[in-house]
Amino acid sequence: MDVETKMTVHDAMTTNVVTVDPSISVAEAAYIMTKEKVGSLIVKSNAEPEGLITESDIIQKVVSKDLKASKVTIGEVMTKDLITIEPEKELNEAARLMARNNIRRLLVVKDGSLVGILTSTDVMAVSPELTEILVESARFEENTTTYTEEERPLPGICEICGTFAEYLEEYDGKYVCEECKEELEGE
Known part of the structure; x- marks a missing residue:
């Protein structure tokens, strides 16, 4: 089996995560993102993450609706259904989870506490061969063909022989x- 297939989420994740309280305004969040040069913020008021706010969320849920960013709180527009992964999971599993759910960020949680974030950029930086999983996912999303979750082709590294397969x-x-x-x- 390839060395890359044994890389864990811990090997690629970012531990220096920027967090904010759900009560801050979208304008404050946008300022923090700009200042910290990040595309997302983790929302939490205790050890456990409650939500995630991304640049896309701000554009889709606030700007496109012509809402005043200083009057809308992060808690009102954050993504609440968080998809998490544990740091000891294999990186190829994380890439598949991102592809299956059409997301670019996974919160890394250990025993209920936030320990980091894993982005598609992190995955591509440490394991270029897993990039194909993420690229294929984007390609299928752009394609007009509609697949059910079970039908959707999933590229990746075979867990038996360790070779890359389109499906x-x-x-x-x-x-x-x-x-x-x-x-x-x-x-």
């Missing part, structure tokens, strides 16, 4: 290429 299928809890699936079914 992985889940078999017995693992993502495997077509050849390995056929071998497993033949057992």
Whole structure:
């Protein structure tokens, strides 16, 4: 198996995460993002993250609706249904989770507490071969063909043979290429 497939989320994540309280205004959040040179802020009022606010959220939920950013709180427009991952999980699993959910950021949580953030840029920087998973996901999103979650082709690294495949299928809890699936079914 490739060394890259054994990289963990911890190996690639950013631990210096910028957090804000849900009561601050969108204008304040935009100022903090600009000052800190980040595209998102984690929203929390205790150890556990409550939400995430991104530049896209601000554009889609505030600017496009011509709302006054100083009058809208982060808590009103933040994304609340957070998708998290644990730091010891493999990086290829994180890339698949991002692709499956069409997101570019995963909050890294250990025992309920925020320990970092993993972005698609982090994944691409440390493991270029996983970039294909993220690129293919974007390509499928742009394509007008509609897939159900189960039908949607998922590229990645086979968990049995370690080679990259355009289409992985889940078999017995693992993502495997077509050849390995056929071998497993033949057992």
